Amino acid sequence: QVQLVESGGGLVQAGGSLRLSCRASENIFMFNYMGWYRQAPGEERELVANINVGGKTAYADSVKDRFAISRDGAKNTVYLQMNSLKPEDSGVYFCNAKVLARNSWGQGTQVTVSS
Secondary structure (H helix, E strand, C coil): CCCEEEECCEEEECCCCEEEEEEECCCHHHCCEEEEEEECCCCCCEEEEEEECCCCEEECHHHCCCEEEEEEHHHCEEEEEECCCCHHHCEEEEEEEEECCEEEECCCEEEEEEC
16 A cells, blocks of 8 residues: 655645645556545545646646646655635645555645635
8 A cells, every 4th residue: 555645734825825745655657646635624525636647637627727736756756836825725635646446545734725
């Protein structure tokens, strides 16, 4: 089972930026998808962005043009650059690694955007 460790969350004012990191214990190119999900209190976990093994990216409509997912294969790390943050971006952000039908999750990192 791959281990995923997120970092980079915190408290930021609206309009600010944060960069999340997810370091994997295995080669990230072993996974069909690496991605970021978020979960706000009382809500379901939702996909924010992902990147497939070929480098194609996908984003939730709510974060397009504000967030960018990237990766560094040498560091087995996936990043989420979050700009122009809004209070509704607040939640726990989870890193995800998917291969076939198997999902692996990190422990999550809290992002709080104040208005």
